Amino acid sequence: MDAFDKEIITAFFVASISGETATDIIRRKLALSTEYLEERIDHLVKNGFIEGNRKSLTEIGKNSIRIVLAGGVFDIIHPGHIHTLRAAKALGNVLVVVIATDKTAQKMKNRIPLHNMELRRDLVRSLSMVDLAIVGQEGDIFKSVELVKPNIIALGYDQIHQEKFITDGCKKIGIDVSIARLQSPIPDIKSSKIEHDYGKSIYGI
Template sequence: MKKVMIFGTFDIFHIGHLKFIKQAKELGDKLIVVISRDNNVRKIKDKKPVHNEQHRKEILNSIKYIDKAILGNKDDVYKVIKKNKPDIIALGYDQSHFVDKLDSKLKEFNLNTKVVRLEPYQEDKFKSSKIRNK
């Protein structure tokens, strides 16, 4: 069974998120979605999420393409990778946080995880920051 893992905030859920999730699910048998913790969202994006982490988790767990939605680790974003040992990590087209150390962490964990970058879906229209600023 091939496990795929994706990461995101998924705060203002929109069709771009759904297309990202569907694209990731097509890469394997089991899709694990790691949700950014509220404190990490504040640190990275310098703003509080509209929906708290528990609400975002509940929304994501209701989506049929997702086998498991989990909250990320508060202190170490890489711990969830070590624990779940995905075969594939699918990154969003604009995902940059924590990516710089990803390859070295996979080596450190002795994982043969493949890292792929997924295609955007109408990124000029469906991006949370653009929707939020309307």
């Protein structure tokens, strides 16, 4: 299986959650003729990676990719986010990012987010390393985990989640995951600091 087959399988996985068609996702990324794309999908169907209905992955197809799940507020996208998400994507084939709801973001940041959850999702979705961005479920992080069924959950250097809490919660819903704690080369860059420094520069406080 080559890198292009992985792209097709990734698109089918993303489509299973987003509701889009896999072919639309692929064409958004790559300029391909319809004929060539259909030939490659036929090849993957023949080899048991895609179901005969050409709408979903088989178990073999799902198991052929590594799915990475990351999460956060992402109210102000900054270089630390970019580095962390690139590092998360490097751990597997598919990067799914869960965006905190507005209520969760307010609890985490002790303030109302500057951007609502739909806008924050769209901003993260526009990043090249992100395959899918979704808004999380209020009050239960494991609902998103159950939906995505990741192989790896990537935690940022400043995320306070306890790794044992996550692995135990995943086991309760029948999902076996690895936890990756990512490091930032610029840990001093945080959204809260950017907002604070901006306020000082504008208002002189």
